Amino acid sequence: MVKIETFSVEAWMDQHETGSQFNIAETCCASISIDQLRELSEDKDRPVFDTSRTLTYGAIRGSDALRNNLARLYSAKSANLLPPENIITTPGAIQANYLCAYALVGPGDHVVCHYPTYQSLYEVPKQLGAEVDLWKAKPENNWIPSIEDLKNLIKPNTKLLILNNPNNPTGAILKKSFLQQIIDVAAEHNIAILSDEVYRPIFHSINPLDPEFPPSILSMGYKKVIATGSMSKAYALAGIRVGWIASRDPEIIEKIAEARHYTTISVSQLDEQVAAYALDPNTVHSLLARNIQLAKTNLALLERFVLKNDDACEWVKPLAGTTAFVRFHRDGKAVDSVDFCKKLLEKSGVLFVPGSECFGGEYKGYVRVGFVNHVDIVKAGMDEVTKFVRRNLDDVKLAE
Incomplete structure (x- = not known):
């Protein structure tokens, strides 16, 4: 029997999400409806669905419209x-x-995985029997891991290096020159790179003209790379359940396609039509502009919160994505993040994710904030957190 560890962050969300008044744990840009998506399009007369289409399995590897838009x-x-x-x-x-x-x-x-990150990125390779080492980033280095540490983790049987860029939960990014150093290490040892780019392209705090602006791993010139993404986070359409795998290496794509036959025949035609509509040139720019502006507006609210409560919390300000990793403390001592999050939810209706439970026991006092919800929810919710910190922080246990 395969040993499956509890998927802590999903278990936490499953248990608490529906009971919160202010969900500031959700990692999607505030979700939109089909009607709202159509309003964002420059071609509002074009239907989102072709309702005359027969609902077969559809194109097995993905519709032409969707894959063409992604390729573009x-x-x-x-x-x-x-x-x-x-x-x-x-x-x-x-x-x-x-x-x-x-x-x-x-x-x-052997697999090396960028850390902290979404648990499935390192747990699934373990479940499949691989040995996994964590390439740890630290807050004192702005959540950027060390290339020397990476080199020291490489083994003769290292098969895959897994990145998460932009990063969940920290909101940090691996910039262009740093990505090149990673690729140089991987190329030297003929290691494939999987980059989870699900929060791309929500770059709210770095200019696309910056020479260090991070391109997709697919644009760095190394063939043995894979990028994954989805419509859920950056594109505000989690409900259609559409993601993708892209690679410069046709052999990798064929190998994954063979494995895919055992797990899913195809993706829903209806879902793919919505995704193709959203990524069409008539729609995608307005959709991303909406979501990036939402991220910028709410990040300013979160930054004001941290400044106002700098005696009780600290952070490394995120550069991209929808999440921030904030450390709460009392007189410099980290609080128990689980107790903090439970009491916060009980007293104020605000939902955060406890870092020590959902991202690793070493992240004492840390909570993940998903700040790209609707502005009114984030503003009202962070006001409630301020009240909680002022009135109830002394009642929260300290981390052991």
Whole structure:
């Protein structure tokens, strides 16, 4: 029997999400409806669905419309165009990441995973029998891990290096020159790189003209790379359950396609039509502009909260994505983040995610904040957190 560890962050959300008044734990940009999506389009007369289409399994590897739109986005500002055939659609990015591990690693293999990160990125390779080492980032280095540490983790049987860029939960990014150093290490040892880019392109605090602006891993010139993404986070459409796998290496794509036959035949035609509509040139720019502006507005609210309560919390300000990792303390001593989050929810209706339970026991006092919800929810919720910190922080246990 496969040993499956509790997926802590999903278990926490499952238990508490529906009972919160102010959900500031959700990692999606505030979700939109089909009607709202149509309003964002420059071609409002074009239907989102073709209701005359027969509902067969559809295109097994993904619809032409969706894969063409994705290929266009990945090929923008790149000298080498990405063929649509190098993209496979999946039911969400979580399935995309699972498939990559399922197809590429197993017993006897070694995997290195960027950390802290979403638990499935390192737990699934473990479940498949691989040995996994965590490449740890630290707050004192702005949540950027060390290249020397990476080199020291490489083994003769290292098969896969897993990145999460932009990062969940910290909101940190691996910038262009740093990505090149990672690729140099991987290329030297012929290691494949899987980059979970599900929070791309929500870059709210770095200018796209910055020479260190991070491109997709697919644009860095190394063939043995895989990028995964989805419609859930950056595109505010979690409800359609569409993700994807893209690679420069056709052999990797074929291997994953073979594995995919055992897990899902195809993705819902209806879901793919919505995704293709959202990523169409008539829609995608307005959709991303809406979500990036939402991130900027709410990040300013969160930054004001941290400044106002700097005697009780600290952070490394995120540069991208939808999450921040905030450390709460009392007289410099980290609070018990689980007790903090439970009491906060009980007293104020605000939902955060406890870092020590959901991202690793070493993250004492840390909570993950998902700040790209609707502005009124974030503003009212953070006001409630301020009241809680002032009135109830002394009642929260300290971390052991």
